[in-house]
Amino acid sequence: MSRIRAAKSLLALREQEELEDLPNDYPSSTSEDEGDGGGERKHQKLLEAISSLDGKNRRKLAERSEASLKVSEFTVSSEGSGERLALSDLLEPVKTSSSLATVKKQLNRVKSKKTVELPLNKEEVERIHREVAFNKTSQTLSKWDPIVQKNRQAEQLVFPLMKEQSAFAPIEHVLNGWKARTPLEQEIFNLLSKNKQPVTDPLLTPVEKASLKAMSLEEAKMRRAELQRARALQSYYEARARREKKIKSKKYHRVLKKGKAKKALKEFETLRKTDPAAALEELEKLEKARMMERMSLKHQNSGKWAKSKAIMAKYDLEARQAMQDQLARNKELTQKVQMASESEEEEGGEEEGDLVPDAVNEAHMTADGLNPWMVGNHSSDAKEAEIQKDPEQLPEPMANEASESEEEEIPVAEEEILLKEFEERRSLRKKSGLNQDAKPVGRQETKDSSTQEVLSELRALSQKLNKDNRQRRKQDVGSVRTVLSVPREGPAAEEEEPQLLQRPERAQTLEELEELSKEGCFQNEEFPRPASEGQQLESNNQPSAPKKKMKEQMIDLQNILTTKSPSVKSLAVPTIEELEDEQEREQKQMIKEAFAGDDVIRDFLKEKREAVEASKPKDVDLTLPGWGEWGGVGLKPSAKKRRRFLIKAPEGPPRKDKNLPNVIINEKRNIHAAAHQVRVLPYPFTHHQQFERTIQTPIGSTWNTQRAFQKLTTPKVVTKPGHIIKPIKAEDVGYRSSSRSDLSVIQRNPKQLSIRHKKQLKKD
């Protein structure tokens, strides 16, 4: 019995131990118990139990040395219960049998599971909370990084950042609340209300409203089309006028003007025939214009323009012409219109009659192809020619006058006649072209002189033209009788005198020269040269005749130069350049003479040499006289010794002005300037050139345009006085501000109150 009991107790013990680790539902079998590989102690126990089976030794009851809750009825103490049974103990036997694989798996799973750790203490929990919160906030803050960066680097910041938008209220709203208070306002208000002008609701007046209602769609369309057409026409005419205005050609304008004048005349004529009263009115208008002109200073050469022209007139023929034209216009306008014109016509007629023979004469001559005065020259002696010249030149202008008087209204006719003359001469030249080619080269002298002559003639002609314009008027006003009664030489002399006045000695000298040359040529040549030569020479210049007039000034200059040169000098090679060279040379000579004493260059070279010497590092002589040898007055240390103690200075760097012969660069440091110079490269700059560049670019308005100056001097921070600058907001810079308010977030937050505070509240 006891044996069985012991075995039972053993089993119970086993089972108990097993149950500690295994779940209850495990199938328990006896086979597990076999081959118990427990510790030594268990083995010992087993041995004891077995030995007690034979009954000799009574089995000792296990001692209970400590209080235990579990007291087994089989006197099994819980002695071993303190030692934990490792899972591996149980698994070892399982290894052998393969049928228990599921159990094994389950056991392995149990083995891999870990127990839950103890909760962290409060401080650590808070720390973690803080860290998480900090990371979160720094993330939200980092969205400001680009803005902060931008603002820091901004060229200019204008505060307040957000511009307050002025609310636009429609004018009706503004005016609704308005009432006339002051008497003036009330008066205006009354006026407006009388005229049915809208005051409080300024959209449309009743008239406008009515008109809006009145017009039908059809009508409106038609009207619109009409307006469109009118507008198109207008723009077309405008464009045309603009185009015409742009035309620069004077001739075109002249023609246009003439055309207009003719038209006006025609109209006037027709009017006179059809409606004398209207014509009279027209005349009166003209008279009125004349009166106005007489009153005003408009064409008196006294205006700003005229004054400026007067300045230019010295240099510019055209300006002179323009002034004269203006004066002429004045005269024209101030002329008596009706009466004067009739008398003029009569006078003109008479004049014509008287002068006809001359004109006919001239025409005849030109037809023959011979210039009247050249013919005279040719036929008579040189001296004779000189005397006759004046009277012979006369008929031409007289004839001109005659023709002019016919066409008072159009003075340009004169010019036309002149041009005709020139053209005739040109044709003559063409005829005698072969003759010219055949001439010997030795005749150049005469050619030159004769060109001068031609020039003078030309000038005379042009001047006469001008004069004629003036004198014609005089003659018109003055009685024609006197002109006629005076012998021919009279008016001629009158005409010649001013001409001479205008053109002093030069013309005379030229004429003399010409005479001289002519005499010469007559002497040299056996057969007298026909007048054709002179004509031909003349005609040399003729194609450019109109141009010549313009370039007169230049020609004059040339004339002066040529006349200045002694007449004895060969006229064949007089060049202007040579003269200029000579002048330069003279001037140089003069300068040389004036500064004969000072040799600046040598002085400079000397100075430079001295500067170079002074800047060279000096050798140091350390010889002590009398040291190691005899000393005294008159004794010098030996050359050997001197050589030994002479310390040669090292060669300095090459001078900056070494290769610049005209410059001395002082390389010494200027103390006075140094006081104002920056000694150390300031911080943000990395190279001195950078810094120097910033200093050397001027920012003042003396060196910059106004706009650049403004741009360069923009202040970094601009604030408006009297404006509150609010802290930057997310909305200002385009970020979305958090929609939830901070307050709502706190209130939603469950752990809003700290434990400590709760305690405090409880105490309260």
Place this chain on the structure above:
Amino acid sequence: MKVKMLSRNPDNYVRETKLDLQRVPRNYDPTLHPFEVPREYVRALNATKLERVFAKPFLASLDGHRDGVNCLAKHPKSLGTVLSGACDGEVRIWNLTKRNCIRTIQAHEGFVRGICTRFCGSSFFTVGDDKTVKQWKMEGPGIGEEEEPLHTILGKTVYTGIDHHWKEGIFATCGQQVDIWDEQKTSPICSMTWGYDSISSVKFNPIETFLLGSCASDRNIVLYDMRQATPLKKVILDMRTNTICWNPMEAFIFTAANEDYNLYTFDMRALDTPVMVHMDHVSAVLDVDYSPTGKEFVSASFDKSIRIFPVDKSRSREVYHTKRMQHVICVKWTSDSKYIMCGSDEMNIRLWKANASEKLGVLTSREKAAKDYNEKLKEKFRYHPHIKRIARHRHLPKPIYSQIQEQRVMKEARRRKEVNRLKHSKPGSVPMVSEKKKHVVAVVK
């Protein structure tokens, strides 16, 4: 031949009125205007000298308090209104344009520790030594009415500072802990603490409005997040920080006024190294306030002077002092960034120009152009020794001057010692600590 005339448009040279200046056509050929650098240098020198000549920053002194002025507050909507609290519990409201006191309130018994205005400007809050938080209306009481606070909250401990949220009806007080209050409630909606020392000041971030910063007498600066109701980080400096101020243009930058004569500008995301250490004061810095442009700040010190620092410079650009001004306790930069107010021990509030030589009032366009040009010239030539010397020169009271000299000597000695130690020790054994890092003891997460 057509003569082409030069013609000018009369609009280009004819004046509109007789008072206009004649327009002078200019030739910008550089050969006609030589010596541009020397000429501009002379101009810059003259501008600098004139700036010093015209530097008269002191505008007015507002007297009326019967004890030292302990705190100042700006009106958020009106530039001309300032509130001040004194050490005898009196609060005064001033009109700056008229330079007079428009209202006086006996708000507390003992010090008025803090004062702040509501963001809308309709009311203001005060805290005092009598453990109360009081809310007052900005407008004075009607005739016959008594001067009474809108609300009074009686707390358990003394509140040492108060600040109002920038957008909502929330305010924060500090004392034993940082409390966040809803205006409608009598108990705090949230209360945060870290450490057990008394907190001297608390400030809301003006941009990210849920952030707060506080400084306590155990030498630390603590940042809080109001939404998550938790402190974020703490930095411990060498000495106590008296107050902090957030930059109104840069959300993460704040400046701390420290007892060790310096101010520290921090980026709140990297507290271990201050962005800049601002030194020039010779005594504890008591208050700091940013210019609304965020480019400069002004600091008030126990050394009886106030200084203006650029945010990115470690040295001050300006120092203001008068003979009568004692320890400056509080300072504020007005919202238009033109003026500075400071309240000091000797019961006065002083008004200064923020730019000492600035001309007040409306400038004509030519004046403005000249001013801008001069500013640019000064900036361009600021490294030149003469100009630098003149621009930097300030007269200082003797105590400050001698203190500066003394501290220079001390600093030099310390530096020399450090260098010597470094020189005579094994390479790498003595670390070289930069000036910025030297003052930060620890950063606590």
